[in-house]
Amino acid sequence: MRQDDLYINKIDWITIAIYAALVIIGWFNIYAAVYDEQNVKSIFDLSINSGQQLVRIGTAVLIILLIMVADYRLFENLSWILYLVFLVLLLVTPFIGKEVNGQTLSIGFGAFRIQPSEFAKFTTALALAKFMERPSIDLSQPKYQLQVMFIIFLPALFIMLQPDTGTAMVFSAFFIMLYREGMPQWYYVLGLTFVAISLLALGIENNLYLAIGVGVVIAVLILLGKKRWTRIVGLVVLGLLIVGYTYSLDYVVSKLPEHQQNRIMVLFNPNIDPLGVGWNVTQSKIAIGSGGFLGKGYLEGTQTKFDFVPEQHTDFIFCTLGEEFGWVGSLVVIGLFCGLLMRLVMLAERQKNRFSRVYGYCVVSILFFHFMINIAMTIGLFPVVGIPLPFFSYGGSSLWSFTILLFIFIKLDSHRIQLLGRMG
Structure with missing residues (x-):
């Protein structure tokens, strides 16, 4: 058997x-999201989104062949090199990019434009994999923890300058990969604790009640400790941290742009302004719920036809599917x-070297984060942050x-046998 035949047989079809199934189903739903029964156009018409997306799908096929x-x-x-190139592009985007709705996300010439923040995800994944391929990298050591966090959060910081909070949040997904590679569990316990306190602080009007409630729970846990002085010091420090954090969170939220504050308010009270700031989420849930068990039929969605849900072909595409x-x-x-x-x-688990395994888990982390947040966003379980499906x-x-x-990962996986001798 020729080497080329062996390579083809190793591709994960x-x-x-x-x-392919997700891309094709998505394409049909994009057409449904822009379908106008009063002015019917072909799904291939380049003047509408579905036709333009088909060109992009064709370009994606060429990209696949090149890879x-x-x-x-x-x-x-x-x-x-790719990591540094896109860091530079992220840094200059706010100065040379095109501003849309208060955000400067894309750069390019004429009709051809790209968002460097989207491509920075895979370049960061490659950089992390390259850094961690060395057998000496041990994530239980603080110096390596700081280095991987620097690689992750530097592009996220540049993206925040655009500002694009939603895309910047995606970079936190890499911690899923870091968990697989041995990052200490206390990072995740601490992170989940702060997320829980943040949600409670945002959802409870009086932060003093929250501070007292959480403080009592933590106090009970500390009192179960063995040494009295550690219990007392721990109780005081944690009490101050809780109170300080909850009040500082209010300050940080108050400094966010008004539309981001509104999105947070809608998360905890969807009915606060159903005709205003709560419109997107309310109409999104109506569209999905009205589909029932089998749906209304392709191109028969009334919420879709009458444009009740803004951005339905992008961030809220799942509404079209549900309806x-x-x-x-x-x-x-x-x-x-x-x-x-x-x-x-x-x-990822069957890879023969650490570079491929780390990169594989980076792919899983990013796709999972996007999938989870986008669907949670459309059903009102997460603030609207502009993350595509x-x-x-x-x-x-x-x-x-x-x-x-x-x-890139499919390519690496198809050559895992050749990579056997390079195992990390």
Whole structure:
């Protein structure tokens, strides 16, 4: 058997099939989101979003072919260069980019524009994999913990300057990969604790009650300790931290742009202004709920036809699916995403070197974060932060960046036997 035949046989066609299914279903839903029965246009019409997305899908296919014919070592060798290039692009985007709705996210010439923040996800994944491929990297040591966090949060900081809070949040997903690679568990316990306190602080009007309540719970835990002086010191310090954090959180939120404050308020009180700041989420839930079990039928969604949900072809594309295909259609798509994520975990675990495994888990982390947050956003379980549904939402930068992210890993996986001798 020739080496080329062996390489083809090692490609994970199941993952590619799931990718293709999500892209095609997403394309049909983009057409449904812009369908106008008073002025019917073909799904291939380049003057509407579905036609433009088809061109981007064709470009994505070309990108896939380039990745699959390239030398698999190229991505590892260029890891740091790509990371630095997109750091520079992120840094200059606020100065030379095009401003839309108060955000400067894209750069380019004429009609061709890209969002560097989307591509920075896969370059950061490559940089992390390259850094951690060395056997000496031990995430139980503080110096390595600081170094990986610097790699992760530097592009996130530059993205915040645009400002694009939603995309910057995505970089926290890399902590899923770090957990697999041995990051101490106390980081995650501390992180989840602060998330819980933050949600309570935002949801309870009187922070004093929150501070007292959480303080009592922690006090009980500390009093179960063995040494009295550690219990007393710990109680005082944690009490001050809780009170200080809850009040400082109020200050930070008050400094956010008004639209971001509104999104947080809607999360805890969806009915606060259903015709104003709560409109998107309210209409999104109506659209999904009205689909029932089997949906209203393709191109028959009334919420979709009459444009009740803004940005329905991008961040709220899941609404179209829920309304027209109902619970069954939503379950199928969610099942495809879950199947893809489980498949990628399996592929990551079978890698023969640390670079490929770390990169594989980075892919899983990013896709899981996007999938979870986007759907939670459309059903009112998370603030609206402008995170697209992978392979599904309208947009060139989104589709291309996710395609590159995924197919680099598929390429690495197909060469895992050659990488056996380089195990970390």
